[in-house]
Amino acid sequence: MRRLVFIPGPGIGHLVSTVEIAKQLAARDHQLFITVLIMKLPFDQLFTNTDASISRRINFINLPEAHVDTRNTGPSSFFKTFVENHKTHVRAAVLESSTQSESNQARLAGLVVDMFCTTMIDVANEFGVPSYVFFTSNAGCLAFLLYLQKLRDEHGTDAAQLMDSEAELAIPSFVNSLPAHVLPGVLLDKEGATTFLNHAKRFRETKGILVNSFSELESHALHSLSDDKTPPVYPVGPLLNLESDDFHVSTDKARQKYDILRWLDDQPSLSVVFLCFGSMGSFGEAQVKEMACALEYGGFRFLWSLRKV
CATH class of the missing domain: 3.40.50.2000 (Glycogen Phosphorylase B;)
Structure with a gap:
């Protein structure tokens, strides 16, 4: 054992x-x-x-x-x-x-x-x-993190130095290159x-x-x-808890969960953008509005898990 x-x-x-x-x-x-x-x-x-x-x-x-x-x-x-x-x-x-x-x-x-x-x-x-x-x-x-660490320790390039750079990073784990300023x-x-x-x-x-x-x-x-x-x-993923928790939540929350899943089932394949920033991810009002505008301008269907602060 x-x-x-x-x-x-x-x-x-x-x-x-x-x-x-x-x-x-x-x-x-x-x-x-x-x-x-x-x-x-x-x-x-x-x-x-x-x-x-x-x-x-x-x-x-x-x-x-x-x-x-x-x-x-x-x-x-x-x-x-x-x-x-x-x-x-x-x-x-x-x-x-x-x-x-x-x-x-x-x-x-x-x-x-x-x-x-x-x-x-x-x-x-x-x-x-x-x-x-x-x-x-x-x-x-x-x-991505291992690439930046190697860049720092073996080539002397610090990611923080790329803040105002116009360089395109060829990151092995990404299919397309990444503009440094969007790190x-x-x-x-x-x-x-x-x-x-x-x-x-x-x-x-x-x-x-x-x-x-x-x-x-x-x-x-x-x-x-x-x-x-x-x-x-x-x-080892995806690590999901698929056990239903409907018996432990209010009727309103259970209905909301059902409505979301039903809406997702009705959408075309590969058509929904999901936004979630973890249990501690929060944003100021200006950033939230900026993301909302981006979603609106993008025209994609979306599901956004927005944490209350």
């Missing part, structure tokens, strides 16, 4: 997909036990669903809170410090899990760390077990780019990368990741 320890990134979107991959792995191997360590953001509720219906071989541990001074701290610095400050708690939880594993003959087999928790690779090294990265986004994004804002910010690309650099230290995608969707991007400097990439 073996035990894997998962360390999801803070945020419900990362936690939900981690639970789904844990459920799939446990269902495939009845000799596998899984522990999920949960870091609570100051503004989030604790995840307390330890229902045995998920799996009797998956257990959840809410880690003690780690203090982070938020004064004069940008988002990238905050998350980096937040995760780093949990390392002691993670180390203690892994040690306890390892001790329990010895008593029930389920040896510690490895750590699966979130794409934003690469500092926890150090903990895996301390325990002498392999580490894997769980990349909750798609293969194109993974390859995501976080990668054009010195601090943000450093944080993201340092994570990407550490991806290369692991034994493998699990990515929330599948080959039929991203064959080009996945093929671009098959070079000898990248750890094996395993497409």
